[in-house]
Amino acid sequence: MILQDLDCRQFYNVGLTEAERVVEQIQLDASKNSVERNRLGQFATPNSLAIEILKYSKTLLPASEGIHFLDPAIGTGSFYSALLRLFPSEQIESAVGYEIDQDYAEVAIKLWAKTLLKLHIADFTEIPPPEHEVLRSNLLICNPPYVRHHHLSKEKKIALKRLGIKNTGVELSGLAGLYCYFLLAAHSWMAQNGLACWIIPSEFMDVNYGKKLKKYLLEQVTLLRVHQFAPDDLQFGDALVSTSVIWFRNTKLDCNYLVDFTYGGTITYPICSSKISSKTLKELSKWNYTSISLLQKNDIQAETKLYDLFEIKRGVATGANDFFILTLEQIDNLHIPFEFLTPILPSPRYLLDDEILSDEQGNPRLERKLFLLTCRQPMEWLQVKYPSVWSYLQQGERIGISDRYLCRHRSLWYLQETRDPAMILCPYMGRRKSRNNKPFRFILNHSKAVAPNVYLMMYPKPQLKNLLLNNPELIKPVWNALNSIPIQSLIHEGRVYGDGLHKLEPRELANAPADFLLKALEDYSHRT
Incomplete structure (x- = not known):
């Protein structure tokens, strides 16, 4: 019953x-x-x-x-x-x-x-x-x-x-x-x-x-x-x-x-x-x-654009990633001191999450840890003070790295362009069939790592920068608002290639609408 x-x-x-x-x-x-x-x-x-x-x-x-x-x-x-x-x-x-x-x-x-x-x-x-x-x-x-x-x-x-x-x-x-x-x-x-x-x-x-x-x-x-x-x-x-x-x-x-x-x-x-x-x-x-x-x-066309709030630059172009970007194992084998190394992010395909956490040293908490080699000292000084670094750079000269286009146009062929770490990053290319069906995504970077040139690095302009300095908790609403930008807006600003690859240059991303971001900032100000 x-x-x-x-x-x-x-x-x-x-x-x-x-x-x-x-x-x-x-x-x-x-x-x-x-x-x-x-x-x-x-x-x-x-x-x-x-x-x-x-x-x-x-x-x-x-x-x-x-x-x-x-x-x-x-x-x-x-x-x-x-x-x-x-x-x-x-x-x-x-x-x-x-x-x-x-x-x-x-x-x-x-x-x-x-x-x-x-x-x-x-x-x-x-x-x-x-x-x-x-x-x-x-x-x-x-x-x-x-x-x-x-x-x-x-x-x-x-x-x-x-x-x-x-x-x-x-x-x-x-x-x-x-x-x-x-x-x-x-x-x-x-x-x-x-x-x-x-x-x-x-x-x-x-x-x-x-x-x-x-x-x-x-x-x-x-x-x-x-x-x-x-x-x-x-x-x-x-x-x-x-x-x-x-x-x-x-x-x-x-x-x-x-x-x-x-x-x-x-x-x-x-x-x-x-x-x-x-x-x-x-x-x-x-x-x-x-x-x-x-x-x-x-x-x-009539809206506030991202360029009103951010300065957007491509990541570091090394001219020879295989030579200048090193793993921990390579660093150990070559005996390269960490004073010549800067943490750098791997390609976006290796980022499983869109938020990059940091360890106590400022290195990204990623399984794939990479470092960028750069140096301001001349070869003669390195030969005396840091022979291991000099030896590695000598190898680069022998195999023609120093003769590559970007390298030979520098004052020192191994001195990388200066980039500060950016808290907000955007891969500059992607396909629609990628994760979440979005060719572009915004990444929140808590580490001191710089980014290679497959990323666009977004630096807040003074007004937004000051707001974030005084209200660090605001960075997440800003990040979420960026990810709320309709993907079609980004696609319209960029270009697409025959194989379905979409690309965004800094100026193109800068032209995307910022209304979602302004709304997030407005909501935050009302709450506080």
Whole structure:
């Protein structure tokens, strides 16, 4: 009797059921021809995408809030499966799904029979919404049917248009696809302040029939984020359509607010990120990546730049890294005194963390410890005082190091250019497929190590320098703000090569916007 009272979900193996669901999904898709699937818009959400969407959605919900889940086009339950995997069972208080296709619905009913999912075989757009607030959803996730307008009958279009007007006051164009009507139909199913996430074609951001939908997103709800996948990154292998994912909250804001626009990569690790004001979006005819990028590019020209706050220089160019940059083992073997050595950072690829800690001597706490050899004394003096150093430099002359371009243009071929350690560094080149899908990153350096010329060294100008000297704890907000600069802003300022390698010269980085940094400084001043 006690066992019967226990929540059956705690005995439910989501992983095994998900594996079974994938098999059933493949068999169902194979049983239907492409014409039939196109007519009904049946394009199942891949489990990996469903997981990523629910994972991000979870960050937008209070952990203490009970979940009332709704999927108006549930299919076999990809989103529901992800919900069970990512949310504690005790947090999920109800789950409802609608599916018009009986074949998919019956599979879902069988798969999730031992859970609390209530699945209805019905056309969601023909079901009246709940009358009471407590019955409405605070987490609505949907991949609506991708049915183009010409597959909708005249009678169905009229009914859908009336439904949209009834729920939201928005009258859609006759060219709108079924997914647009689904989104408006679901408005009355959402609880106040409830969260919604929709996977829809990116075309709505650029076409005329999408204007009314964009107006709804900006005026009747609070648009939180729009993520657009790259056109060649097809999320549905059997549907040649560019995909976007949008999140909004069922709260109407009368004030101007910022919307996150991300592009490419994944939801978790997009290639580009921007914050665009709702006021600007209302005036923008297209929301695609190119339009947002151009808008951002123009906006940046009027903003405070990094050059207003930092002097930016390339790291030390030795002219022969293999000769002048030494490991501890080489130093020991060559008997080079440490007075001729300066700690220097390794290449960015050897930095596993973006924060470099320091030991008591000021050396970076890194597994790969390197030191730069430099000397102001002439060879004759070294021969008498430090024969080991003289011997090593003699070797450099024999193998032609002293004849290299940079070396031969120095007063002493082995005297390195002077660089003070910089607390903020930025690798000057990178690829989009690097860690976090960011070609550029900012590194916080607590050590006395200088950087080689694969880094850009950022030195605060007097006003910021004094502020940091008086408030050392401010360096981390500054560092975090730099890493919040939209990656597209940095990409725009730099250049890209055919193999996908992005580069930033000091002057180009200096031209990047500093608004995130100014905001961090302003927030700090308000706190203190």
